Amino acid sequence: MILGTVHPTIPDAATFAVCAAIIIGGAFGVITARNAVHAALSLVLTLFGVAVLFIEQQADFLAVVQIIVYAGAIVVLFLFVIMFLGVDRREDVAHEPLHGQRPMALLLIVVALGGVIALGVGAHWATGAHAVAGPSHLKGHPNVYVLGKSVFTTYLFAFEATAALLVIAVVGAVVLARRPRMEERAKETGAPEEPAAVGGAPDGGEGAT
Amino acid sequence: MSIPGEWYLILAAALFTIGALGLLVRRNVLVMFMCIELMLNAANLTFVTFSRMLGDIGGQVIVFFVLVVAAAEVVVGLGIVVAIFRRRASTSADDLHILKG
Numbered sequence: 381m382i383l384g385t386v387h388p389t390i391p392d393a394a395t396f397a398v399c400a401a402i403i404i405g406g407a408f409g410v411i412t413a414r415n416a417v418h419a420a421l422s423l424v425l426t427l428f429g430v431a432v433l434f435i436e437q438q439a440d441f442l443a444v445v446q447i448i449v450y451a452g453a454i455v456v457l458f459l460f461v462i463m464f465l466g467v468d469r470r471e472d473v474a475h476e477p478l479h480g481q482r483p484m485a486l487l488l489i490v491v492a493l494g495g496v497i498a499l500g501v502g503a504h505w506a507t508g509a510h511a512v513a514g515p516s517h518l519k520g521h522p523n524v525y526v527l528g529k530s531v532f533t534t535y536l537f538a539f540e541a542t543a544a545l546l547v548i549a550v551v552g553a554v555v556l557a558r559r560p561r562m563e564e565r566a567k568e569t570g571a572p573e574e575p576a577a578v579g580g581a582p583d584g585g586e587g588a589t
Numbered sequence: 590m591s592i593p594g595e596w597y598l599i600l601a602a603a604l605f606t607i608g609a610l611g612l613l614v615r616r617n618v619l620v621m622f623m624c625i626e627l628m629l630n631a632a633n634l635t636f637v638t639f640s641r642m643l644g645d646i647g648g649q650v651i652v653f654f655v656l657v658v659a660a661a662e663v664v665v666g667l668g669i670v671v672a673i674f675r676r677r678a679s680t681s682a683d684d685l686h687i688l689k690g
Contacts, residue, residue: 404603407604411611411615433597433637434637437640464671465671485610500602511643511646514646515646517644549665553667556671
């Protein structure tokens with residue numbers, strides 16, 4: 381009983397098939413694109429496919445957050461850095477410095493995929509107690525109500541910890557991307573700054589998230 | 590009847606392994622970061638699928654936190670990339686061998 385005895389309806393099956401094709405195609409686009417900008421755009425494709433599959437599984441709020449945070453903030457941040465560094469040129473993908481690394485990687489990946497699927501079949505995919513952290517559906521309440529209630533009661537401490545995490549991340553990004561001051565730069569020996577490629581103000585893109 | 594959860598799990602496994610493959614074979618740090626995002630998305634899809642299969646909201650809450658962590662990771666990671674690029678004018682992972690003993 382690998383791929384169910386149940387028969388999904390035609391619209392469901394069509395949605396899943398199209399999204400699966402988009403996700404896998406986008407993922408291959410990311411790993412094969414010579415140009416980093418094309419890779420980022422392929423990543424958007426995959427993220428949209430995943431968002432549609434979230435809706436298909438009644439996780440409406442997460443689908444919206446997926447679009448806003450990933451496509452709206454993270455990919456934009458990627459594109460911003462690609463443009464900022466001026467590395468949007470084609471890369472020589474054919475050149476491989478390590479001999480035989482790609483066949484080895486492919487072999488490893490195929491073994492891993494087969495192993496994971498075999499484990500899933502052996503474990504009948506999902507076993508265990510139902511609704512431990514609370515039911516995923518309450519009658520008459522939308523998904524965002526159920527999710528928000530869980531986040532702000534059961535997982536309140538974790539939620540507040542993420543606030544601290546985000547603050548630390550923003551401060552860390554500012555510190556990392558800051559250009560050293562003149563006197564600090566003078567103290568550094570043998571490592572001249574390369575301001576030609578990176579003119580302008582310190583990286584201000586962190587606020588996006 | 591909606592799509593059985595196994596289909597989603599197999600799709601997520603495939604997405605994860607594609608991301609891992611990209612992480613292994615690509616040399617551009619930015620593309621390697623994107624491959625990490627692919628793997629995080631595969632994990633998210635798995636969490637949502639299990640949330641539906643087991644009727645448990647916990648899976649969706651964890652996806653919410655994974656999104657936050659992914660955002661923080663990208664911000665710090667890209668900050669590091671910018672800092673390295675200032676010094677070496679390259680985004681190839683092969684050029685980062687200063688710490689090599």
